[in-house]
Amino acid sequence: MYDLNFFLQQLSNGLTRGSIYALIALGYTMVYGVMKLINFAHGELFTLGAYFGYTILVTLGLAGSLGPPMAIGLSMIMVLGLVALAGHLLERVAYRPLRHSDRLAAVVSALGASIFLQNAIMLKWGAQYRAFGADLLPNVVFHIRNFNLPLVRLLVFVAAIVVMAILHLFIHRTRLGLAIRASAIDQGAAKLMGIDVRKVIALVFIIGPALGGLAGLLVGLYYGQINYNMGQIYGLKAFTAAIIGGIGNITGAMVGGLLLGLLEAMGEGYVSVAWKDALTFVVLIMILVFRPTGLLPERVAEKL
Amino acid sequence: MTQNNGPPNGPPASAPAKDLARGPALNQTNQVNHLANNLANNLAPELNGSKTNPILAILTGLGLLIFAFLPMILAALVGRSTPYWLDVINTVGLYTILALSLNVILGHAGMFHMGHAAFFAIGAYSTAILNLTYGWSIMATMPVAALAAGLVALILAWPIIHLRGDYLLIVTIGIVEIVRIALTNNIFGLTGGSNGLVGIARPSLFGFRITSPKHFFYFIWIVVGLTFLLFHWLENSRFGRALKFIKEDTVAAENMGVNTSRYKLMAFVVGAAWAGLAGTIFASRMRTISPESFVFSESVLLFTIVILGGKGSQKGVLLGSFLVIGLPEFFRGFEDKRLLVFGAALVVMMIFRPQGLLPSKQARYKLPPAWADRLAHLPKPEANGSNGPGPQNSVAPKKGP
Numbered sequence A: 001m002y003d004l005n006f007f008l009q010q011l012s013n014g015l016t017r018g019s020i021y022a023l024i025a026l027g028y029t030m031v032y033g034v035m036k037l038i039n040f041a042h043g044e045l046f047t048l049g050a051y052f053g054y055t056i057l058v059t060l061g062l063a064g065s066l067g068p069p070m071a072i073g074l075s076m077i078m079v080l081g082l083v084a085l086a087g088h089l090l091e092r093v094a095y096r097p098l099r100h101s102d103r104l105a106a107v108v109s110a111l112g113a114s115i116f117l118q119n120a121i122m123l124k125w126g127a128q129y130r131a132f133g134a135d136l137l138p139n140v141v142f143h144i145r146n147f148n149l150p151l152v153r154l155l156v157f158v159a160a161i162v163v164m165a166i167l168h169l170f171i172h173r174t175r176l177g178l179a180i181r182a183s184a185i186d187q188g189a190a191k192l193m194g195i196d197v198r199k200v201i202a203l204v205f206i207i208g209p210a211l212g213g214l215a216g217l218l219v220g221l222y223y224g225q226i227n228y229n230m231g232q233i234y235g236l237k238a239f240t241a242a243i244i245g246g247i248g249n250i251t252g253a254m255v256g257g258l259l260l261g262l263l264e265a266m267g268e269g270y271v272s273v274a275w276k277d278a279l280t281f282v283v284l285i286m287i288l289v290f291r292p293t294g295l296l297p298e299r300v301a302e303k304l
Numbered sequence B: 001m002t003q004n005n006g007p008p009n010g011p012p013a014s015a016p017a018k019d020l021a022r023g024p025a026l027n028q029t030n031q032v033n034h035l036a037n038n039l040a041n042n043l044a045p046e047l048n049g050s051k052t053n054p055i056l057a058i059l060t061g062l063g064l065l066i067f068a069f070l071p072m073i074l075a076a077l078v079g080r081s082t083p084y085w086l087d088v089i090n091t092v093g094l095y096t097i098l099a100l101s102l103n104v105i106l107g108h109a110g111m112f113h114m115g116h117a118a119f120f121a122i123g124a125y126s127t128a129i130l131n132l133t134y135g136w137s138i139m140a141t142m143p144v145a146a147l148a149a150g151l152v153a154l155i156l157a158w159p160i161i162h163l164r165g166d167y168l169l170i171v172t173i174g175i176v177e178i179v180r181i182a183l184t185n186n187i188f189g190l191t192g193g194s195n196g197l198v199g200i201a202r203p204s205l206f207g208f209r210i211t212s213p214k215h216f217f218y219f220i221w222i223v224v225g226l227t228f229l230l231f232h233w234l235e236n237s238r239f240g241r242a243l244k245f246i247k248e249d250t251v252a253a254e255n256m257g258v259n260t261s262r263y264k265l266m267a268f269v270v271g272a273a274w275a276g277l278a279g280t281i282f283a284s285r286m287r288t289i290s291p292e293s294f295v296f297s298e299s300v301l302l303f304t305i306v307i308l309g310g311k312g313s314q315k316g317v318l319l320g321s322f323l324v325i326g327l328p329e330f331f332r333g334f335e336d337k338r339l340l341v342f343g344a345a346l347v348v349m350m351i352f353r354p355q356g357l358l359p360s361k362q363a364r365y366k367l368p369p370a371w372a373d374r375l376a377h378l379p380k381p382e383a384n385g386s387n388g389p390g391p392q393n394s395v396a397p398k399k400g401p
Helices: A004-035 A042-059 A062-066 A068-098 A103-125 A151-173 A175-185 A187-192 A197-223 A230-244 A250-271 A276-290 B019-043 B054-068 B070-108 B116-134 B138-160 B165-184 B213-235 B238-248 B250-255 B260-286 B296-309 B314-352 B369-376
Strands: A141-144 A147-150
Touching (some): A004 A042, A004 A197, A004 A230, A042 A062, A042 A103, A068 A197, A151 A250, A175 A187, A187 A197, A197 A230, A230 A250, A230 A276, A230 B165, A230 B296, A276 B138, B054 B070, B070 B116, B070 B213, B070 B238, B070 B260, B116 B138, B116 B165, B116 B296, B213 B238, B213 B260, B213 B314, B238 B260, B296 B314
Antiparallel strands (some): A141 A147
């Protein structure tokens, strides 16, 4: 059973799952980099993305009227926009007034926002699982010898990687990206250099949630069903991924996400399904004990 | 370091001329150090915080008296639903014990610990296993439950105690998840998996079996009272003062010779052990425990109680428990919207009162008059780091030593 084929299966599964973790982790790491705040509500923004996608594709029936490729493309763009808006509102209401108060106050405010959003989603869409419908994507499976690669897996992975590549270019090749990196290194100095840190924070709270929301939609497409409290466990995992990569480090979040996805898939395949989540956290603790700044070597100039 | 307007404390007239430039600064430092040493050695225990005004004391006494007769008062007021309301108040009491124990870690030592449910779980399961499998009486399991939770805390916290702020937060979340998964997966075949353990006995004290909500009311709230006294005493002990110092400024504490890691670890273990003890009460009260009672959101609830009430303040924690656990019971009609409101309320509270409802007061230490006088006449630190000459830099004291 444990042959090469099985390994490749777990590998592709792990990479896809990891790319989703990476997308969510980016939101945590960008916000943390600039504000030094764990955005506990980020997991709920991710769930919100899944439900927006569900509403657009299933409830409004966009998939039926436009055909799958157009519908999914359009829904991705709409989810990006809608969740970005939600993230911006969240920042204005729950975080901006607390920028200068105690760290713990901001943490509790984030927890409150998380509880609020989770229950708002439950009240709006119900507590039961929602199915994305099997006919949404053509059930194509590519066969390469014995190795099976479903289309949806490929699609999710490619979408996540493309978005991350765009973000990478944005962060490293544009003036706004430079401003984000500068604010993450030293807010005070960034201010003195004429960077409007308030705007940077607002920007980070638009990009991060948008990516998280997209991840939510991808999870809906990949697993076919969503639930109102799935943001909690995905959020925890993604935050773990961000820490594995070195929190505040954008490239680190991507690498950490992929690593965590692989670790989980391998743990599930070769160790035990029931213990895979525990394995994640054990690895997290190990990393923090032996390498508190994360796996990627700390390079201040690179550290977002 | 130079001061143009003459030395505030003036070196002795016989001091050599070359000392004039640096003398005052050195002199001040010495004096401050000398004072600090003396304070630490002789005066610190003279706490001023426990002085209460008589009206408040009488009101508190009255409140306690009313509370002691609460079961009878409730019976007169609400009649047949007394057991229900007593149950609510008992739950509040249990959460108060837990939150007070978390307060030692989060409020006093300032460690971001969001995994307290893990130690609560270890206590509850220790009691359940010892009682069900080995037939121990509940009260006998209590110290073992506390010890087990404390021991696990010691082992787990040892390598992570140096982690700062948010890293510790995420690790403690990891711990609570690992414990929950271990319980669900029926670790060592002892925990009953996701069904948990059923049929735990009731506690009995001196031959008296504690069974009804009324019994538990007295049992739980006496433990709350003991917890209050214990942690109040601990807060003002040498241990508590060391924690306060560490929370305010870890580096300074380290420099003054406080073994910060050891004190933090001690605080963690004490808090965890007390949560384990609360686990015993929980297990014997519920008679059935399962992993669902010890999930991450339970830890979050405890965390918010401490911060909402005012971290470091025991009265704040008590108020927080009543608000977070008790108050929602009045809104049972809005069952599904309660948590929505709770979340929004947390955000609003933190915006308008980030320090919590009843924040702990800055500890005040009483100085004997002689020391107070000398401290008052020491130059202010700003006078040293001056940016040039000017009369505003002079702190010329009128009375020399």
